[in-house]
Each structure stands twice: as structure tokens, then as C-alpha cells.
Amino acid sequence: MPGPTLRLAVAHALVNAGAEREALRLLESLRRDFPKDVQVRLGLARALLGLERPGDAEAVLREALVLNPGDPEALKVLAVLALRRGEHGRAQAYVEEVLEGDPLDGDARLLQAELEAADVPPAPVLQVQALRSEFTAALLAALHRARVACRRQGKDLLVRLASGEVGRVDVASLYAAYHDGTQDLSTYVEGLVARLQGLSGLSGEAHSLETRVRPVLRPAGFAAQAAGALHRDGPAGLEVFYVLEDAEFVHYLPEASLRPAGLTAEGVDARAWRNLEADPAPVRPVVLDEGQVVLAESFSGLWAVAGGDGYDAARLLTAEQRRRLVLHAGEVPLRIHLGRREFALVCRESDASACESLSRLGSAPDGIAGLFRLADGGLERA
Structure with a gap:
């Protein structure tokens, strides 16, 4: 089998002519025929970038670096992609690796100048975050001090609300929000306790429920984790549950709360989907x-x-x-x-x-x- 040079030149000519899809088919066949050729990988990445598929191009460039560690062409393209995403630290590392091998590399020096001129915000001050076990223990202790009845159930936390109903709190979500924030542990859990103390259920307020209720999809068998929550069979073997909209807490709607509010399961389902229909996501x-x-x-x-x-x-x-x-x-x-x-x-x-x-x-x-x-x-x- 002849080498890839001729077909690779044709592929680059196709990219130059704006025919990236035709080039991509040719380059994919070249990758199958020459799985260890770095230039084929670089050509494939170029075609993918022309088709605005930077994620796939980056994966191919990483394959090129496995075949030829420190390859300057792959590193420079990776630096450009990182710079586009605002990942200046990663882009800097790629550029420094190229310049370490060739201090006079013109493209790398231009990238270095662009990085130096970029208005990069200072790195945030790192804060020592508590482990999840420490977070959970602190939250439980704060709830007990506030005389809020609660208990663990698997990865969730059951909390007695002010209305007398039981709300289910996803501890993992709360910990993720804490970990991504800047507050210290004690301040954060005290704020959570205040929020939990203020939560109420339906309390007979049908209008409040109808404006706040949303449907969510859960895997089959989830009812065992949300005992007593209103739900029905959904598509693809999933189940539809209903939650009351809240920025931080997952409050599943108890089935027992419908009768006091004068509502039916069918009516709640219809209203939940209407609410979601009016609130599409980007x-x-x-x-x-x-x-x-x-x-x-x-x-x-x-x-x-x-x-x-x-x-x-x-x-x-x-x-x-x-x-x-x-x-x-x-x-x-x-x-x-x-x-x-x-x-x-x-x-x-x-x-x-x-x-x-x-x-x-x-x-x-x-x-x-x-x-x-x-x-x-x-x-x-x-």
C-alpha cells in the first residue's frame, strides 16, 4: 500500500476549497489505513475544525500527542482551542511546551504575546472546603439545634416542614452548591436551616401549588426513595413525579396533600406540564x-x-x-x-x-x- 502523502495532499486541497465533508471522508479512511501517522491526525483535526466540531478535533489532536508526544503543531492548535474557551492557564501550558522545544517558533511566540495581552481576571482565593461527610454532620447538628425534626434516608434528608408535612432534601445537591460557593461552612448551613424552617407545603393553598408545581422524570423504582410522593408512569420505562418549584430544595408533592387542597392527580399533572411548557430552557x-x-x-x-x-x-x-x-x-x-x-x-x-x-x-x-x-x-x- 502506498503511503498517505498523496491522499493527504488531496484532503488538504479539499479543505482549502471549503469541501471539508469530502475531506473528512478521505481522512477517516486514511486514519484506518495509517493508524499511527501523526500527519493524518493533524489533517483530520483541521477538517473537523472546518466543520465547527472543535470537541472532536481536540480528541484527534490528543491522539496525535499519544503517537508523538510534544508534537508542536498539535500543541499549538490545542492552545488556540483552549484560548477560545477562556482557559488561559491550559493554553499557556501548551504554548510553553512548544517554546521549550523551539524558542523561535513563530506561531507559539504570537500565541504567547496574545496570552500576555489578554485581560485575565486574577485567580480566586482558594478556600478550604469541608468534606461531604463534614457538611452533612454540620447540617444535621444545625437542624437539631433549631429543633427541626429530621432524619437521614439513604442519600436524602427528610425534614418536618412548618406545615407538618415532610419534605425531602437532596443532600448531594446542597453540598454541590456549598462546594461551588464562597461561604464558610457554618454560615452556609445556618442559612440552609433558616430556609428549611420557612418552607411550607400545600397548606390548602391550591393556587400556590398550581403556580409552583413542575413535572420531573425519574428512573423506575424511584417511588421507594420518595415514599408517598405523587407520581405516574412515564415514557421509556421512566416515572413522572411532581415537585414544588424551589431554587435549592427538591420538594416532592405528597399524594396525601391533594384532597385537602381540593385537587386531583390529573389536574396537577396537566397544570405541571402547562407550567413547564411556558418555561423552556436554552x-x-x-x-x-x-x-x-x-x-x-x-x-x-x-x-x-x-x-x-x-x-x-x-x-x-x-x-x-x-x-x-x-x-x-x-x-x-x-x-x-x-x-x-x-x-x-x-x-x-x-x-x-x-x-x-x-x-x-x-x-x-x-x-x-x-x-x-x-x-x-x-x-x-x-
């Missing part, structure tokens, strides 16, 4: 960076329905959210990943590379495992 292009979901600057073939409030999986079943997805992905079947509560990941089912990326992405403990398919027939298991 659809953002994203890439996967070493298992992390990162916002992309342009088309990437992968999108996040990113309301960040825990309702995004359910939003996929609303007409307005589907309309917004069509604007980005077209009227085609979609592959869905629901492994994170803070967003839902979406790609075209025909995009084999993006589907493969989603299949390799794991699920958080509070997410829904597995992949799904969203098409005209609704949501189903992939």
Missing part, C-alpha cells in the same frame, strides 16, 4: 472535554438543554422545547443522555461520533442511566 452547543461538558463557541453536533433547574429531562417532552431543538438539530431523530440532572444532552441519531461520545459518558448518582431516543413517537430507550 439550547447550547457543547463539547465533551475529558468527561466534562463544556460550552462550545459554535456548532459542535452536541447540544445541552440547559435550564439547570432539574426539569430539563421533562422539558424534552414539551412542544416548545422540541421546537427549539428542531431549530438547532433539524427535524431528525435525536439521541438523548439524561445522566445529569442539571442538563440534558442531545445529538442527532445519525451523528455516529457524537452518539459514541454520549455512550462513553457516565451518569451521576442522581441522573438517569442509559441512552434514549427522541423522535415523532416520543421518548424511548435507545
Whole structure:
């Protein structure tokens, strides 16, 4: 078999002519034929960048570095991608590695000058954060001091509300918010206790419920973790539960609370979906960076329905959210990943590379495992 040089030159000519898709097919065949050729990887990354697929291009560049550690061309492109995302520290590290090998590299020196001229905010002062076990112990102690009845149930915390009802608190979500913030532990848990003391349930206020209730999707068997919560069977073997909207706490709606409020399960379900229909989430292009979901600057073939409030999986079943997805992905079947509560990941089912990326992405403990398919027939298991 002749070497890749001639076909690689043709591929670069196609990219120069704006025919990146044709070049990509040629370069994919070259990668199969020459799996250890670094120049093929670099050409493939160039075509992917021309198709505005920076996440896939970055993965190919990392493959090039495995084949040829310290390859300056791969490092410089990675530096540019990191700079575009605002990751100045990572971009600086790539540029320094290139200049260490060749202090006169013109492209690297230009990148170095751009980094030095960038207005980079000072690094935040690091704060020592408590471990999750310490956080949980501090929260329980503060609740006991405030005479708030509570007990642990698995990873959740059951709290007696002021109305006499029992609310369920997701400790993992509370800890994540604390860990990402700047408050010290004692100040943060005292604020949580004050919020929990002020929470109330339905208390016969049907109007309050109807304006606050939202549907959420949970995996089969979740009723064992939310005993007494109103729920029904949902699509794809999932279950639909109902929560009262709150910025920090997951308050599942108790089935026993409907009668005192003069409400029915069917009426609550209808109102919950109407509320969610009126509150669609933005659809953002994203890439996967070493298992992390990162916002992309342009088309990437992968999108996040990113309301960040825990309702995004359910939003996929609303007409307005589907309309917004069509604007980005077209009227085609979609592959869905629901492994994170803070967003839902979406790609075209025909995009084999993006589907493969989603299949390799794991699920958080509070997410829904597995992949799904969203098409005209609704949501189903992939």
C-alpha cells in the first residue's frame, strides 16, 4: 500500500476549497489505513475544525500527542482551542511546551504575546472546603439545634416542614452548591436551616401549588426513595413525579396533600406540564472535554438543554422545547443522555461520533442511566 502523502495532499486541497465533508471522508479512511501517522491526525483535526466540531478535533489532536508526544503543531492548535474557551492557564501550558522545544517558533511566540495581552481576571482565593461527610454532620447538628425534626434516608434528608408535612432534601445537591460557593461552612448551613424552617407545603393553598408545581422524570423504582410522593408512569420505562418549584430544595408533592387542597392527580399533572411548557430552557452547543461538558463557541453536533433547574429531562417532552431543538438539530431523530440532572444532552441519531461520545459518558448518582431516543413517537430507550 502506498503511503498517505498523496491522499493527504488531496484532503488538504479539499479543505482549502471549503469541501471539508469530502475531506473528512478521505481522512477517516486514511486514519484506518495509517493508524499511527501523526500527519493524518493533524489533517483530520483541521477538517473537523472546518466543520465547527472543535470537541472532536481536540480528541484527534490528543491522539496525535499519544503517537508523538510534544508534537508542536498539535500543541499549538490545542492552545488556540483552549484560548477560545477562556482557559488561559491550559493554553499557556501548551504554548510553553512548544517554546521549550523551539524558542523561535513563530506561531507559539504570537500565541504567547496574545496570552500576555489578554485581560485575565486574577485567580480566586482558594478556600478550604469541608468534606461531604463534614457538611452533612454540620447540617444535621444545625437542624437539631433549631429543633427541626429530621432524619437521614439513604442519600436524602427528610425534614418536618412548618406545615407538618415532610419534605425531602437532596443532600448531594446542597453540598454541590456549598462546594461551588464562597461561604464558610457554618454560615452556609445556618442559612440552609433558616430556609428549611420557612418552607411550607400545600397548606390548602391550591393556587400556590398550581403556580409552583413542575413535572420531573425519574428512573423506575424511584417511588421507594420518595415514599408517598405523587407520581405516574412515564415514557421509556421512566416515572413522572411532581415537585414544588424551589431554587435549592427538591420538594416532592405528597399524594396525601391533594384532597385537602381540593385537587386531583390529573389536574396537577396537566397544570405541571402547562407550567413547564411556558418555561423552556436554552439550547447550547457543547463539547465533551475529558468527561466534562463544556460550552462550545459554535456548532459542535452536541447540544445541552440547559435550564439547570432539574426539569430539563421533562422539558424534552414539551412542544416548545422540541421546537427549539428542531431549530438547532433539524427535524431528525435525536439521541438523548439524561445522566445529569442539571442538563440534558442531545445529538442527532445519525451523528455516529457524537452518539459514541454520549455512550462513553457516565451518569451521576442522581441522573438517569442509559441512552434514549427522541423522535415523532416520543421518548424511548435507545
